[in-house]
Amino acid sequence: DAKTTQPNSMESNEEEPVHLPCNHSTISGTDYIHWYRQLPSQGPEYVIHGLTSNVNNRMASLAIAEDRKSSTLILHRATLRDAAVYYCILRDAWRGSQGNLIFGKGTKLSVKP
């Protein structure tokens, strides 16, 4: 699976939007972009994933660049409960459940009241 690059940390104010970037310049045509987040002392939690088109769900939006070499996770209104480490992961669609997801260090998001 191709590698991703994320900032080590970001800060946001409560009630404001947050844009978490991820670079994946070596992404292949069959790689899905997945985002997970991990709250302190808990297991990671699935947030969203996409292939080419922008995606929205109740938790967040995923904006994918036209060349797919970068993506942005958007939290529309940050809350204190959104403070977590956010992981951007690429996963080849053809691998199915084979193998694992490769979690890097992610971006630690802090949310200020």
Place this chain on the structure above:
Amino acid sequence: DGGITQSPKYLFRKEGQNVTLSCEQNLNHDAMYWYRQDPGQGLRLIYYSQIVNDFQKGDIAEGYSVSREKKESFPLTVTSAQKNPTAFYLCASRTGTGPQHFGDGTRLSIL
């Protein structure tokens, strides 16, 4: 509610002792995974299993063993051969190309 249950939440190991971490899922998922997480680091794969009675080593399998006798259960044994076992251990499961579902982890420490 369906999910993954890991137990215990905290575990202490004495020198030379084997300990077993439990992972049970009622999601009917075929694949299950064990990860290790050290402070400030990402997750590293220990073992994974695609189907019952079959499993594969991950990146850091030395000092660990697993079994998959039932679809719902994937216990991890940390053996005395694992010299640095202190870490946060996470179990996950998935089906097909769906997202991985994680348990809340077991924190293992050495006495």
